[in-house]
Amino acid sequence: MASIIMVHTEHTARLDSRPAAHPRRPACLPLRLPAVESMSLHQAIRACHESLNLQTMTIDYLKKILTSRVYDVAHETPLDLAPTLSKRYQNQIYFKREDMQDVFSFKVRGAYNKMANLSDAQLKRGVICASAGNHAQGVALSASKLGCRALIVMPTTTPPLKIESVRARGGPNVEIVLHGDSYTDAFNHAQLLEKEQKLTFVHPFDDPDVIAGQGTIAMEILRQHSGPIHAIFVAIGGGGLISGVAAYVKQLRPDIKIIGVQTMDSDAMARSLKAGERVTLPDVGLFSDGTAVRLVGQETFRLAQQFVDEVIIVDTDAICAAIKDVFTDTRSILEPAGALAVAGAKAYIERAELTKNPVKNETLVTIACGANMNFDRLRFVAERAELGESREAVFAVSMPEQRGSFKRFCGLVGPRNVTEFNYRISDQDTAHVFVGVQISDRGESGSVARKFEENGFRTLDLTHDELAKSHLRHLVGGKSALAKDEILYRFEFPERPGALMRFLDSMAPNWNISLCHYRSQGGDVGRILIGLQVPPEEMDEFARFLATLGYRYWDESQNPVYKLFL
Numbered sequence: 140m141a142s143i144i145m146v147h148t149e150h151t152a153r154l155d156s157r158p159a160a161h162p163r164r165p166a167c168l169p170l171r172l173p174a175v176e177s178m179s180l181h182q183a184i185r186a187c188h189e190s191l192n193l194q195t196m197t198i199d200y201l202k203k204i205l206t207s208r209v210y211d212v213a214h215e216t217p218l219d220l221a222p223t224l225s226k227r228y229q230n231q232i233y234f235k236r237e238d239m240q241d242v243f244s245f246k247v248r249g250a251y252n253k254m255a256n257l258s259d260a261q262l263k264r265g266v267i268c269a270s271a272g273n274h275a276q277g278v279a280l281s282a283s284k285l286g287c288r289a290l291i292v293m294p295t296t297t298p299p300l301k302i303e304s305v306r307a308r309g310g311p312n313v314e315i316v317l318h319g320d321s322y323t324d325a326f327n328h329a330q331l332l333e334k335e336q337k338l339t340f341v342h343p344f345d346d347p348d349v350i351a352g353q354g355t356i357a358m359e360i361l362r363q364h365s366g367p368i369h370a371i372f373v374a375i376g377g378g379g380l381i382s383g384v385a386a387y388v389k390q391l392r393p394d395i396k397i398i399g400v401q402t403m404d405s406d407a408m409a410r411s412l413k414a415g416e417r418v419t420l421p422d423v424g425l426f427s428d429g430t431a432v433r434l435v436g437q438e439t440f441r442l443a444q445q446f447v448d449e450v451i452i453v454d455t456d457a458i459c460a461a462i463k464d465v466f467t468d469t470r471s472i473l474e475p476a477g478a479l480a481v482a483g484a485k486a487y488i489e490r491a492e493l494t495k496n497p498v499k500n501e502t503l504v505t506i507a508c509g510a511n512m513n514f515d516r517l518r519f520v521a522e523r524a525e526l527g528e529s530r531e532a533v534f535a536v537s538m539p540e541q542r543g544s545f546k547r548f549c550g551l552v553g554p555r556n557v558t559e560f561n562y563r564i565s566d567q568d569t570a571h572v573f574v575g576v577q578i579s580d581r582g583e584s585g586s587v588a589r590k591f592e593e594n595g596f597r598t599l600d601l602t603h604d605e606l607a608k609s610h611l612r613h614l615v616g617g618k619s620a621l622a623k624d625e626i627l628y629r630f631e632f633p634e635r636p637g638a639l640m641r642f643l644d645s646m647a648p649n650w651n652i653s654l655c656h657y658r659s660q661g662g663d664v665g666r667i668l669i670g671l672q673v674p675p676e677e678m679d680e681f682a683r684f685l686a687t688l689g690y691r692y693w694d695e696s697q698n699p700v701y702k703l704f705l
């Protein structure tokens with residue numbers, strides 16, 4: 140189950156007693172005025188006004204959001220009801236479809252609003268940003284729309300696909316500079332170039348114009364759904380998106396909870412809110428790369444402190460499951476950061492279910508904020524989605540190395556689908572099998588394990604064991620001194636419920652199975668590797684057995700890879 144950390148903020152405490160629509164005025168900061176030499180008088184006054192406002196913390200975000208200029212490049216995206224997820228979780232769950240923007244994320248809103256508010260002189264000199272992802276695409280598209288030069292600094296490790304899509308969005312307006320190994324390297328270099336070339340820095344989150352641009356999402360949500368809303372769930376990286384959304388919603392509908400969602404390994408905002416000051420993480424996880432931020436913004440932290448009700452933390456498996464949920468309802472695939480809000484909403488409902496106040500028949504809005512998914516991640520996502528949903532349980536089962544014990548074990552698995560079966564002979568007395576089975580709810584792995592145990596099969600439930608899920612499942616096996624007279628065959632059989640067990644059953648009439656590797660791939664055929672101990676004098680009989688088996692097969696006994704590793 141996804142673990143949850145609740146971080147209550149000042150705002151939650153206030154909401155408990157009396158909703159407060161306006162932020163409190165915190166202590167003043169030392170004042171700094173912006174460089175105004177290249178601006179018109181009007182722009183200089185506006186810039187000074189904004190700078191003063193920011194520093195005395197009185198920015199009117201409601202006005203800023205209502206007057207944001209985003210629709211030159213952004214679409215008003217649909218607010219779609221997710222019928223399947225809603226039914227499963229007995230609430231009305233909506234997806235705000237920011238994955239449908241031309242750049243496949245909301246980021247273009249903030250970037251464009253920032254850039255469209257620059258002076259002609261600033262636009263003429265150009266802008267700069269550091270980003271390896273969605274922000275870069277937003278800046279590139281905005282630059283091409285506004286006809287201004289944009290320098291985009293990306294780490295050298297950025298995948299070519301992302302570099303190409305930034306280039307495609309920006310066309311001749313965009314120059315890409317590859318620098319350093321990490322985002323921080325790229326960011327530092329961008330700051331250097333900003334000064335050298337007198338460019339304007341377009342920050343990915345910590346800028347009132349960027350925050351206001353992202354806040355237009357909230358404006359659309361409240362317009363699109365005028366009825367009651369229990370909560371809006373928002374992914375947090377640096378905090379620009381949630382700050383904009385929260386600042387708008389809490390002014391107009393303070394009864395709506397604003398709930399942030401972060402990953403376990405990139406939870407800078409949750410930690411900062413808990414500590415009451417910004418906390419820098421030593422490093423961040425990269426699975427949800429859109430939200431991998433070590434230090435949240437100054438302004439975004441201030442707004443989150445005032446307006447965000449709580450932050451929920453979810454794990455990678457829960458994100459993968461949420462990607463699958465969104466796919467089920469929309470046939471669209473979100474990137475991990477894009478599905479965070481959905482994972483958070485599910486965790487929120489599940490947590491409430493354990494209390495006396497379950498959340499039922501409420502309206503929950505989740506911001507599906509991005510779909511820039513690397514195609515090569517899909518295999519991992521599909522694999523982990525089942526675990527995140529608790530649809531697959533994995534076990535290490537020990538069974539006596541004697542005839543009949545495997546059949547007995549199959550009987551206990553019953554009609555459940557076997558998703559994985561790995562075995563290598565290693566012990567004369569006991570066989571250790573890594574087995575995955577499909578389950579229907581999260582409590583079931585424990586009861587399946589108990590059933591195995593009660594019937595004499597020592598069992599370890601590995602469903603929540605990261606080492607087992609990521610590595611050991613692929614490492615079961617190796618060379619064995621006990622695999623005398625072993626031959627190795629690959630088989631294919633039609634993939635359908637119960638087919639694996641039937642296949643394994645038909646395999647062992649006379650000969651000992653010394654190796655077995657099977658993983659359900661969701662394809663039309665199941666592919667399985669089997670080692671059998673067949674003495675040379677029984678090979679004719681084995682050939683006759685193969686001929687009657689009725690499955691496609693390949694003899695891999697002479698494969699050099701087999702000789703090397705098994």
Ligand SMILES: Cc1ncc(COP(=O)(O)O)c(C=O)c1O
Pocket residue numbers: 244246272273274343344374375376377378379380381429430474476477508509510
């Ligand atoms: C898809 C996606 N979701 C969420 C975020 C986090 O936004 P913020 O940094 O404003 O919190 C980002 C940031 O780039 C993103 O690309």
